[in-house]
Amino acid sequence: MYILETEQSFDSAHFLSGYKGKCSNLHGHRWRVVARIAMDELNKEGQTRDMVIDFGDFKDALKKLTDALDHSFIFETGSLKETTVIALKEEGFLLHEVPFRPTAEQFSRYFYEQLQDLNFPVYNISVYETPTNCSTYQEASL
Ligand SMILES: Nc1nc2c(c(=O)[nH]1)N=C([C@H](O)[C@H](O)COP(=O)(O)OP(=O)(O)OP(=O)(O)O)CN2
Numbered sequence: 001m002y003i004l005e006t007e008q009s010f011d012s013a014h015f016l017s018g019y020k021g022k023c024s025n026l027h028g029h030r031w032r033v034v035a036r037i038a039m040d041e042l043n044k045e046g047q048t049r050d051m052v053i054d055f056g057d058f059k060d061a062l063k064k065l066t067d068a069l070d071h072s073f074i075f076e077t078g079s080l081k082e083t084t085v086i087a088l089k090e091e092g093f094l095l096h097e098v099p100f101r102p103t104a105e106q107f108s109r110y111f112y113e114q115l116q117d118l119n120f121p122v123y124n125i126s127v128y129e130t131p132t133n134c135s136t137y138q139e140a141s142l
């Protein structure tokens with residue numbers, strides 16, 4: 001099996017709703033996303049002969065996904081008062097509402113599903129919330 005890996009980073013603010021501790025406060029991370037795709041066979045002809053996929057295409061797809069979140073405030077649906085959301089929007093802040101608690105675990109699944117929807121043969125996704133704390137989401141067994 002061939003496994004290709006590419007990575008991107010993005011900066012964003014978040015907080016963990018219902019968390020007892022400092023992560024319930026608004027704070028930021030430089031999230032590092034490492035994406036891996038896997039194939040048993042290489043392409044046999046054309047531009048991508050002897051490749052799983054062109055690294056350029058793989059990198060560009062992940063970058064589009066991370067760029068969409070970059071320098072935004074990511075918050076879980078229902079975790080802020082509607083008036084707060086309106087006020088932040090009026091201030092011109094870039095908000096990104098997600099239907100999940102914005103943990104490293106949920107982001108690793110989020111990027112997995114987004115790349116899968118783009119028809120990449122995703123193997124697993126690792127999301128580093130800090131340089132030493134990481135979640136990896138994978139569906140196929142090792
Ligand atoms: N399993 C998870 N645990 C925690 C997550 C998570 O996504 N998955 N997230 C958080 C908070 O977002 C928090 O920002 C994490 O930072 P922290 O634990 O403080 O990590 P640091 O390396 O910054 O720790 P310091 O002690 O401040 O150096 C919490 N848990």
Ligand SMILES: [Zn+2]
Pocket residue numbers: 014023027028029129
């Ligand atoms: Zn955090």
